[in-house]
Amino acid sequence: MVTIVIDGRKVKAKEASTVLETARELNIAIPTLCYHKDLSPFGACRLCAVEVKTNGTWHLAASCVTPVVEGMEIKTDSDTVRESRQIAAKLLFHRYPETEAVRQVARELGVTVPERKGEKHECILCGLCARTCNEIVGVKALNFEDRGVGRDVETPRIKFDPNACIGCGSCAFVCPTGYVSMEQKGDKRIIWDKVFKMVPCSVCGRYFAPEDQLRYISEKTGVPMSELTVCTSCR
Numbered sequence: 528m529v530t531i532v533i534d535g536r537k538v539k540a541k542e543a544s545t546v547l548e549t550a551r552e553l554n555i556a557i558p559t560l561c562y563h564k565d566l567s568p569f570g571a572c573r574l575c576a577v578e579v580k581t582n583g584t585w586h587l588a589a590s591c592v593t594p595v596v597e598g599m600e601i602k603t604d605s606d607t608v609r610e611s612r613q614i615a616a617k618l619l620f621h622r623y624p625e626t627e628a629v630r631q632v633a634r635e636l637g638v639t640v641p642e643r644k645g646e647k648h649e650c651i652l653c654g655l656c657a658r659t660c661n662e663i664v665g666v667k668a669l670n671f672e673d674r675g676v677g678r679d680v681e682t683p684r685i686k687f688d689p690n691a692c693i694g695c696g697s698c699a700f701v702c703p704t705g706y707v708s709m710e711q712k713g714d715k716r717i718i719w720d721k722v723f724k725m726v727p728c729s730v731c732g733r734y735f736a737p738e739d740q741l742r743y744i745s746e747k748t749g750v751p752m753s754e755l756t757v758c759t760s761c762r
């Protein structure tokens with residue numbers, strides 16, 4: 528454990544935890560858009576800004592990627608913090624003015640958001656889908672393109688590998704904007720424009736999982752396909 532001071536309160540925090548995790552344990556609200564507790568932090572949206580004092584100097588930091596260290600002082604609600612979060616929200620809103628997830632967080636942070644009819648489901652490059660695919664599912668079907676040394680950093684995008692995708696739909700579930708859509712039509716599931724054959728439950732007959740996903744689970748676990756064809760409701 529380390530001792531820190533957060534918003535004037537002296538508290539113990541878990542070593543190697545982040546400022547955001549510590550704040551959440553203390554029920555201190557910090558806005559986020561690219562963070563998920565089960566995924567590695569990414570530091571893309573900058574909405575989670577806090578002020579931290581290290582070596583005698585206050586500076587702004589993204590709380591989701593900043594580990595707590597012994598003696599650290601943190602402000603989560605100063606004027607500087609509020610201004611920084613509002614600037615981040617304005618930038619996002621400027622870029623994605625018709626995306627509800629962005630509009631909502633911008634509103635919450637005091638940005639004037641005019642009424643608008645209709646909605647766009649844009650990719651805000653939060654990276655949640657790619658991290659879920661890589662870190663939780665483990666198939667690496669989604670990755671950032673145009674990131675890294677020598678690349679055009681202005682135009683990153685999510686690259687889909689149809690050969691790796693198993694159609695599990697985790698990316699659609701985690702995407703905050705609805706950009707990743709998943710459609711189910713009878714025995715077909717369509718995601719990222721790839722069509723997957725669905726398997727019916729051997730008890731109730733409901734199409735419940737893509738064949739590719741069950742095959743992947745079978746290969747990973749050694750459980751035969753024939754034992755995986757019962758849906759969760761009938762198990």
Ligand code: SF4
Pocket residue numbers: 649650651652653654655656657685698701702703704705706707
């Ligand atoms: S597709 Fe959705 S989850 Fe993936 S980076 Fe874009 S907004 Fe985030």
Ligand code: FES
Pocket residue numbers: 558559560561562569570571572573574575589590591592
């Ligand atoms: S939640 Fe920390 S940068 Fe997005």
